[in-house]
Amino acid sequence: SQQGEEDPQALSIQEGENATMNCSYKTSINNLQWYRQNSGRGLVHLILIRSNEREKHSGRLRVTLDTSKKSSSLLITASRAADTASYFCATAHNQAGTALIFGKGTTLSVSS
Amino acid sequence: DAGVTQSPTHLIKTRGQQVTLRCSPKSGHDTVSWYQQALGQGPQFIFQYYEEEERQRGNFPDRFSGHQFPNYSSELNVNALLLGDSALYLCASSLEGVRRSYEQYFGPGTRLTVT
Numbered sequence: 001s002q003q004g005e006e007d008p009q010a011l012s013i014q015e016g017e018n019a020t021m022n023c024s025y026k027t028s029i030n031n032l033q034w035y036r037q038n039s040g041r042g043l044v045h046l047i048l049i050r051s052n053e054r055e056k057h058s059g060r061l062r063v064t065l066d067t068s069k070k071s072s073s074l075l076i077t078a079s080r081a082a083d084t085a086s087y088f089c090a091t092a093h094n095q096a097g098t099a100l101i102f103g104k105g106t107t108l109s110v111s112s
Numbered sequence: 113d114a115g116v117t118q119s120p121t122h123l124i125k126t127r128g129q130q131v132t133l134r135c136s137p138k139s140g141h142d143t144v145s146w147y148q149q150a151l152g153q154g155p156q157f158i159f160q161y162y163e164e165e166e167r168q169r170g171n172f173p174d175r176f177s178g179h180q181f182p183n184y185s186s187e188l189n190v191n192a193l194l195l196g197d198s199a200l201y202l203c204a205s206s207l208e209g210v211r212r213s214y215e216q217y218f219g220p221g222t223r224l225t226v227t
Contacts, residue, residue: 031214040200042116042218043155088154092214098206099145099168100216102154 004089004103012109019076021106023089024069030092032065033100034074037086046074046087079110114139116219118203124225125193131224133188137205138217143167144186145216146178147202155202161186162208190224198226 004025013019025032031050035043049056049065049072056063062075076083086107090100117136125131137144143162147155157170161180180186184205190197200223204216 033215035218040149040151040221040223042202042220043204045215045217048215090154098143098208098212098214098216099157099160099170100147100155100204101157102147104152104154 004091004101006087006089006103006106008106009104010107010109012111013079015079015081015110015112017079017110019079019083019108019110021074021087021089021108023072023074023103025072025089025091025101025103026070027093029067032063032072033090033092034061034063034072035088035090035102037088037105038084043088076108079108081110081112084108084110116203116205116217118201118219118222120222121220122223122225124227126227127193127195129193130189130191131193133190133201133203133222133224134185135188135203135205135219136185137203141205141207141217142184143206143208144180144184145204145206146186146188147204148172149200149202149221151199158188193226195226198224200224 007022033048034046060077086105088105090102145160146158149155159169164180175191200221202221203219206216207213
């Protein structure tokens with residue numbers, strides 16, 4: 001079963017705009033990660049935030065984590081057409097080692 | 113530095129048949145996880161292999177089995193194929209032990225179609 005739910009399911013924006021995706025999960029986590037997938041191929045790791053962290057940055061990416069609400073958000077600033085992809089949040093749980101539980105993903109479309 | 117490789121890229125099988133998918137982890141990694149991704153869904157965890165043993169397993173029937181070899185490469189076997197087994201099968205590698213890394217590196221996947 002899926003652990004998390006991403007919101008929105010689909011997002012269409014113009015180049016240069018910011019894109020925000022949200023993720024909710026159900027049980028306590030060790031960390032939360034965001035992955036990108038282009039055209040149904042392999043996933044690429046974007047960023048990892050640990051359960052004791054609240055915010056993390058990597059280039060144009062900003063991730064926040066609210067463990068009290070069991071939610072996270074991914075912000076992509078100044079979007080480019082190359083950012084068009086599906087984005088998934090994935091959670092790792094202490095009881096489950098390093099196995100990842102993925103949400104259903106947000107499909108981002110950036111038009112030029 | 114070679115990343116995660118998977119073979120074959122595409123595969124078409126008939127219901128009831130058996131299939132074997134293969135994965136070579138990223139250089140230096142010792143753990144292999146397998147995921148099934150149905151169309152329009154997120155990946156679902158099948159199982160994970162470390163030190164040649166199945167360490168964790170998701171909610172998949174015994175028709176799904178695997179193996180890890182001494183060189184850390186891995187195979188996923190699916191017996192008695194069902195139409196519902198049609199999916200993209202993803203292999204991911206990571207590092208365990210004292211240098212455990214939660215970040216996983218994914219291969220390009222094997223697209224399995226069951227007819």
